Amino acid sequence: MRRLLIAGNWKMHMLNHEAVSLARQLKLRLLGVHRVDTLIFPPFTALTSVAEILSDADIQLGAQNLHDQRSGAFTGEVSGEMVRSAGGTWVLVGHSERRQFFGDTDAWINRKVHAALEAGLRPLVCVGETLEERRGGRLEEVLRRQATLGLAGLTPALAAEISVAYEPVWAIGTGVVATPEQAQEAHACLRGMLAEVLGVDGAQHCAILYGGSVKADNARPLLGMPDIDGALVGGASLKADEFGAIVQAGEGVVK
Ligand code: PGA
DSSP states (O other): OOEEEEEEEOOOOOOOHHHHHHHHHHHHHHTTSHHHHHHHEGGGGGGGHHHHHHHHHSSSEESSSSSSSSSSSSOOOOHHHHHHHHHEEEESSSSSHHHHHHHHOOHHHHHHHHHHHHHEEEEEEEEEHHHHHTTTTTTHHHHHHHHHHHHHTTGGGGGGOEEEHHHHHHHGSSOOOHHHHHHHHHHHHHHHHHHHHHHHHHHHHHHHEESSOOOTTTTHHHHTTTTOOOEEEEEGGGSHHHHHHHHHHHHOOOO
């Protein structure tokens, strides 16, 4: 049985003191949550201070990106080992904003996934189509390309370490959320593709999160779908109450 995972992507928000305050609020808000796993991705600059706050909490911590090399002359970049040393155990890889604005290609994303695993981090690999691709009937083709190239070279033994987020680009930050049926269809399709890379058993154990305008008032039906194993939340993760309400919605889901 896959446990639900609710993750918060803080993006380029939160100065250090704001991050510390939000982490403190979340710690209180999420006390008593037992059936759902929680995870937050603050900016790099806040990782160490947030890690300290979460040291006695059941909230996992990750970074929003990493470089594929372990160290070297790569000004402005951060390695997986650095994320580990700052207290992170997860890392987002291939978020659509990285693909769109920073040139992350499927091949580079694949190298980052391998680098993350080598550093002992769990990668949460993001995939998803644009509106144009969906309207052009290319949903499956895009997901297949991103999933098979992004996860190339992985073995079924690594399945438990990897999670995937389906984030349709048209739903990110737009307030337009995929319907539970649209999301379920994409997730089922992705699980089939994951089976080709990680084996049927591996794909069954791999969490596939939905991301794109998830809020407290739309989370429950999405999280109730059979192949939706959690949510990757952007905007709504910046308020402890709203994020807490999404986690609470997950607590109420019985599959
Ligand atoms: P959103 O962002 O919830 O603000 O749409 C989701 C994401 O980009 O991960």
